[in-house]
Amino acid sequence: MAELDQRPSAKVDHSEQQSDYIIEMLNITKIFPGIKANDNVTLQLRRGEIHALLGENGAGKSTLMSVLFGLYQPEEGCIKKNGQIVKINSPNDANDLNIGMVHQHFKLVECFSVLDNIILGVEPNTAGFLQKEEARKKVLALSEKYGLQVDPDALIEDISVGMQQRTEILKMLYRDNEILIFDEPTAVLTPQEIKELMHIMKNLAAEGKSILFISHKLAEIMEVADRCSVLRKGKYIGTVNTADVTVQELSSMMVGRPVQLEVEKAPAKPVEVVLDVSGITVKAKTHKGNAVTDVSFQVRRGEIVCLAGIEGNGQTQFVYALTGLDDMTAGKITLCGEDITRASIRKRACRMSHIPEDRHKHGLVLEYSVEQNMVLQRYWQPEFQKAGFIKFAPVRAYSDRLIEKFDIRSGQGSITQTRSMSGGNQQKVIVAREMDKEHDLLVAVQPTRGLDIGAIEFIHAEIVKERDAGKAVLLVSLELEEVMSLSDRILVMYEGEIVGEFDPKKVTVEELGLYMAGAKRDTPSAKEGKQ
């Protein structure tokens, strides 16, 4: 276990260790028109180990997994299982080889029970009649063996995300899979649930399952993985024992240069109130009752206030109400002393920039070119139009300037169709547009979602610059790391209410986790006391 494989050629001696590897992907090269998605990538998974696959967005992790699942055929290289070359032409072949995967977005039928989901596709039956009892016994046995608590009869839509994930894991175990792939499994979990998952993964490995853990969260990799293979821009960088490296080393392997992991910022100097919301209440669309209940807080010039919480606790609905995308039932919004409770979206946008949560739904018109998206909030201003006719030259010049300033990479610059760009660069288009536009308040919802470390570093630095330039920033984030490192003040939202306010310097991640999961909350009087 002590060797440090930095290059693929460093491990030609697989004759000796052949039986040791349960699955090997050797020298895989996969070419798409215009890009080498995988360039001579080697990945060797030992029996009973947890092996992390680390890489930025677009590094080729997904392509490599798609090759393993038979969705793509590699141009070069081969896949071996237990030392035997195998040909994987379809996901069914992968299934037959006992390879299973928990996708980042679960593949579960919402209105089916846990048990039904687990047996879906491999239903035990006699002459076409379901034999669920047998299945139930097997599921219960498995769940006991690996410590995977689930209620087999609960409907998926009623159970927590953590239990849904356990259902996915049981699905793989039910099919007797030996190779378990976890694709960014912690993205949707609370800190407590993450801990539990880590524990489960270690259990599984101890029982002889081999785990491939895809992630870009370095701390988790360090904690749970035995070894880690790093990809960068489709190239195989190396495989290391996590015990032998530091987080810093791993991140520079991934990005190709030393990375600033901590956000550098001076203490906040809040000035006057820019945003004042009081009693915001929004009716829920999916159930009776409120999605957001009586939310009140203020954001001042020169501070970053973060709305933290687990996905689906009303943050989205709150931001919709704040930015005018949706109606609210009660409450008052004041921006720079002006009541904008009933103002139109465009009126609000004059002083408020909004980096939306979903860049494909709200942030961009994907069919439009980069320059057309750059002026999405400003095309009507005299700078870009005259008597209703678009002034193309200023639009192009403006777009070119932002592309330069924000280092946005695309095939053909301003005229690139936005759809053809990578997620990171699409996000940069939005960030550029919203930050360059005149505003007093920046509402940034998940501004770094799905981005790689380099881009995250850049966007974080830009947000801090915003603050230092005297803007008020409201950050909504699900990533605790981001919340802790970026914000000057943290508000935790749980089931549509603000349940606590914290100073990031004085609170631990565990403490925040308890509030986010609803296990703890400040009483209204305690809240008053803090303010």
Next chain:
Amino acid sequence: MNKNAVSPLMMRAKAAGSSVLSSLVCILMGLVLGYLFLLLLNAEHAWDDGLLPIIKGGFKSFGNEALEATGAHMKPLGMEIAEAAPLIMTGLSVAFAFKTGLFNIGAAGQYVLGAFGGLYCALVLQLPWWVCLLAASLCGALWGAIPGILKAYLNVNEVITCIMLNWIGLYGANTLMYQGGNSPMYFLKQAKTYTVASKSPSSLIPSKIFGWDLTKTFNYSAMTIAIFLAIIVAIAIYVILEKTTFGYELKACGHNKNAAKYAGINDKRNIILSMVIAGALAGFGAGLFFLAGVEQYNPQESTALPGQGFNGISVALLASLNPIGCIFSGVFISHLSVGGNAMKQSTFPKEIADAVSGIIVYLCAFSILFKGFFRKLFGSKLFRKKEGGAKK
């Protein structure tokens, strides 16, 4: 990097090239398939009496010396062009709504309303031709506004409302123009509306442009400047969509309603406006047809929706929703129908002619599919060149 980068102009040319090429391939495939169909039915006459007239279309009398001597050989071509004008307009109507993400299957109904509006102003009020045209557009616009309003405020699917309004419009207009034979527009003796020429010659769209008499050149009395008006409107629509903030907003709504809302664009207003304009375009097309005196309206026999309305969909698709492309695809569809009319007189019944043009039109809808194919073809060539360049 820059050395290998493709110039924007080249990119555009390539995109346009693949659009045109895909449309041409579709037409060719349609002709081949149609020919096979004719062969199956009657192999002996399949070429001479079947496909050939379709291919010739409005040029069928060219080469006929007897007709050329009198200039009559131009008449079918005149008919083709005169009938192309309303098709271009309904095509524009469908294409315009498509750009805003709406499927205007109601062009037929808007067309009928336009016909009523135009004819009413001409036959009863006896207003000048351009006022009649405006009235036709207005009626079409009103009929387009209804599904637009329902879609914007009540989220009712425009396809359903359009289809229902088509029939309401057709029978409503029929009733208004007939009124049990007592309508001032209805000429009992001919069982049709009065000819515009007999009631109000000033309501006819002029045939002379800068002293050039189109009726003489084409030897066809209904040959008017309608085609030029259609072309001007097509260019105007192109400019609106591509060069104005209004077009920018409309297309944003069409591509991504949520992003449009996020950008502060009033999506409800744009949905309604888009349908109003689409309706106006279809109504204008009806005006171009009936105010040219090509045909009179027959309120009692018009129990089917006018073909121009639905052919507008083919025109728009064949043009890949490009307003300028609609000019050419409109002429082409008209070419097919004139050719089909020539065919039916001989061995093949009328329905077969429609079936063959139907096959061609149907395949035209595949043009978008082929477009992707040709783009890939061009793209991969481009890539290979780039790689070669990089190696040097």
